[in-house]
Structure formats: C-alpha cells, structure tokens
Amino acid sequence: MTHKTVHAYAAPAPKAPLERTTITRRELGAHDILIDIKYAGICHSDLHTVRGEWGHETFPIVPGHEIAGVVSEVGSGVTRYAPGDRVGVGCFVDSCRECDNCRAGLQQHCTGELGSVGTYAATGRDGEFTQGGYSTHLVVDENYALSIPESLPLDAAAPLLCAGITLYSPLARWQAGPGKKVAVVGLGGLGHMGVKLAHAMGAEVTVLSQSLRKKDDGLRLGADHYHATSDPATFEALAGTFDLILNTVSADLDLDAYIGLLKTGGTLVQLGAPENKLAVSPFALVQGRKSFSGSMIGGLPETQEMLDFCAEHGIVSDIELIRADRINEAYERVLASDVRYRFVIDAATI
Structure with a gap:
C-alpha cells in the first residue's frame, strides 16, 4: 500500500469544534496492518486534549484511542493477523520495546527514549505526528493491536480499549x-x-x-x-x-x-x-x-487478558452510537455528564 489519504474528524485548534477533513496514513511496513475502522469511542481524554487542558499540543488533532475494526491489509512480515480479523487499538501504538517495562509487558510505562507513543497527539518513531481513531483507517504495527473476541460486538467493545x-x-x-x-x-x-x-x-x-x-x-x-x-x-x-x-x-x-x-x-x-x-x-x-x-491503562498482555475476560463474562460498555456529524454535540453532552455511558462513533458515517 502507498500512503493512503483517509477521511477523519479533527480539531483544527484548541477548543475549536471538530470538523471533517482528510489525513494521510503511512505506507504499510513489513510488520504493519491496515485497519478498516468500524467504531471509535469518545473518551474524556479526547476532550481534555483538544481543549488544550493537558498542555501544549500540535494541531490539527484527530482524537480517538478506543478503536475497533477489521484488518483489511497486512505487511509482508505480519504473522499475528490476517485480513478479516477483528482487532482493537487502545491508547498507544508503539514503545521502545527494549526497556524493563516494555519487556515486562508494561508498554504504557515505557522508559526508553521513544516512550509510550500515544495513538494521537504524539510523535512516532518515524518522526510523524500520530492521528487517532476518529477516521476511517489506521496503520499500526501488528504488535500494538489487540484481538477482539468474536462474541463481543465491535461497537460496544471499542470503549474496552481505554x-x-x-x-x-x-x-x-x-x-x-x-x-x-x-x-x-x-x-x-x-x-x-x-x-x-x-x-x-x-x-x-x-x-x-x-x-x-x-x-x-x-x-x-x-x-x-x-x-x-x-x-x-x-x-x-x-x-x-x-x-x-x-x-x-x-x-x-x-x-x-x-x-x-x-x-x-x-x-x-x-x-x-x-x-x-x-x-x-x-x-x-x-x-x-x-x-x-x-493507575492508568494496561500493557498489551493485560489488555488482551481484559478483552478475553470480558468475552468470558459477556461484558461490554453501555453505549450510545452516533453519527460522526454529531461529535461536537456529543462533546457538549460529555461535559454535562449526559451520556450513559460512552459515546461511540460509527466510522461508516465519517
């Protein structure tokens, strides 16, 4: 795959309403997978970030780190996933892989030079700014995607990733x-x-x-x-x-x-x-x-353990599924605590 232009919803500036735009996803590397995003949850962290409440950010920002979708393409060296597999991506998409924490499966606490690379509003190992799940597609290293069990509906499973x-x-x-x-x-x-x-x-x-x-x-x-x-x-x-x-x-x-x-x-x-x-x-x-x-999120092994536990016990998030053109309205309702209990964007409407 060459660089792929995809549709997304981004915040153009701090506190500005999100708007529909296009972004470029990187070329598929040997260990990358291309995810056809089906659903993306709205987390309060998304609001903090696009409102500039957690410090200086580089705009525009495409938020979203509760991502559920289906693999559509794989790189030449991929062994974990195949096209058609149901996968999720959470709050980070890379880490140094070599520090004590990474080796212990605590990638969220990476102490290496790269650090834990956020799914959005972070700088990846290629020097590019990461953009998140309020979009139609995502390219991610196979090792940073999770397998979503068949028994979990993708829309209500998306918020499990955060x-x-x-x-x-x-x-x-x-x-x-x-x-x-x-x-x-x-x-x-x-x-x-x-x-x-x-x-x-x-x-x-x-x-x-x-x-x-x-x-x-x-x-x-x-x-x-x-x-x-x-x-x-x-x-x-x-x-x-x-x-x-x-x-x-x-x-x-x-x-x-x-x-x-x-x-x-x-x-x-x-x-x-x-x-x-x-x-x-x-x-x-x-x-x-x-x-x-x-405490914050978990590492990759524990996140997979959580997904399997949820499948075993029939646990998903209580969600309100929305069209992408209602993201800004959803943000206002999150601020007003008017959601039971997680908004999820239908990526087909992006």
Whole structure:
C-alpha cells in the first residue's frame, strides 16, 4: 500500500469544534496492518486534549484511542493477523520495546527514549505526528493491536480499549474478588465499567456518586450498594469499610474523606486526571497504614487478558452510537455528564 489519504474528524485548534477533513496514513511496513475502522469511542481524554487542558499540543488533532475494526491489509512480515480479523487499538501504538517495562509487558510505562507513543497527539518513531481513531483507517504495527473476541460486538467493545482496561488493571492488581469490598467513585464512562468488572470478579461493589440519580442503573450494572457523597452521613456510615476505592472522576474531591472510608491497609486508586493538583494529608495515610496510588491503562498482555475476560463474562460498555456529524454535540453532552455511558462513533458515517 502507498500512503493512503483517509477521511477523519479533527480539531483544527484548541477548543475549536471538530470538523471533517482528510489525513494521510503511512505506507504499510513489513510488520504493519491496515485497519478498516468500524467504531471509535469518545473518551474524556479526547476532550481534555483538544481543549488544550493537558498542555501544549500540535494541531490539527484527530482524537480517538478506543478503536475497533477489521484488518483489511497486512505487511509482508505480519504473522499475528490476517485480513478479516477483528482487532482493537487502545491508547498507544508503539514503545521502545527494549526497556524493563516494555519487556515486562508494561508498554504504557515505557522508559526508553521513544516512550509510550500515544495513538494521537504524539510523535512516532518515524518522526510523524500520530492521528487517532476518529477516521476511517489506521496503520499500526501488528504488535500494538489487540484481538477482539468474536462474541463481543465491535461497537460496544471499542470503549474496552481505554475505559475497560483502565478499570480492569487496578482491579486485577489489587486482587478484587470474593471477600473484597470495592467502591467505585463516579458512575460515568469509567465508573460503569468498574462496576461491571468488579462484580464479575466476585467483589462486593459499592457506587459512591454525587447523587442517587443513577442508583437504578448502578444496581442494574452489578453494584450491591449505592450511596450519595453529597450526604455527609455517607462518610460516617461507611468509615473503615473498603479494601479498594477506585476514583474515576476528574474533579477536585476531598481525598482525605475518601481515604477515611478505607479499611486498615486499604488503597485509594486515582484514575481520573483533574487539571489541579491533588492534596492528601499524611495523617490520613499513616493512621491505618493506607495507600494512595495511581493507575492508568494496561500493557498489551493485560489488555488482551481484559478483552478475553470480558468475552468470558459477556461484558461490554453501555453505549450510545452516533453519527460522526454529531461529535461536537456529543462533546457538549460529555461535559454535562449526559451520556450513559460512552459515546461511540460509527466510522461508516465519517
């Protein structure tokens, strides 16, 4: 394949509405695959990036790192995939492959000179600026694509490539399962996946949300309990309850209050990425030997493990499928928390 011009939706400047355009995908290398993108999820990270909230970016930017599609062409040296295979691409498309983290399957934490190369708004090893999944096609190294099991519908599987793995990774690391009490802060695109996954792992699951507005949804998704954090009585009643709390919201919370909900030796894991610095009192941690940690996506092996787990348990994201010309409207609704629970773009409409 020669360089391929494809249609996409891009942000031309910070905070500017996304608009339809064309971009060029690289020529197929020996180990590259060409993906005919079928669906792309809309992640809050996309909004942060195109709004310039995470620092200086090079525009125009084609966002999208929750990508599901079908292989349409393969390079001469490809062994992992063949045309017709169902594949996904998540938050990164390359890494150095040689550092300790890459060798351990933790490519998201690559410490090599190349670093973990984001699916969009990053510089690849060829020096070119990466463009993401709000487009019709993507060229990616075969080693950075994941296999999507046949039992998972591609549209609802797309958000698993970011939202799914972002919640699966800490649940697996802190061994959520029978006998463990897990709380999920926020019932949005991330939070609803946390409830489904923790429930499937066998944990006792509690949702901590600002209000009880989504209580019926939370219980339907697998939560055992649902509490409003706007009610001070919640923090009194649940003090010392949880083994693990996953904070999925990108807001400035009183973290000491949430740490107070942990059992002795419990862990609060930060997943949301608010603009401002987070403050934690050392006394909140030292009294009860509690931990405040962070987590992001997973490496390639763990992401494949997550997809296989989801297939085994029939887990996908709850989605609202939209046409590409509704992306800007969807962004406004994400900002207003008006989506249950992930927008997914039908790439056929790009």
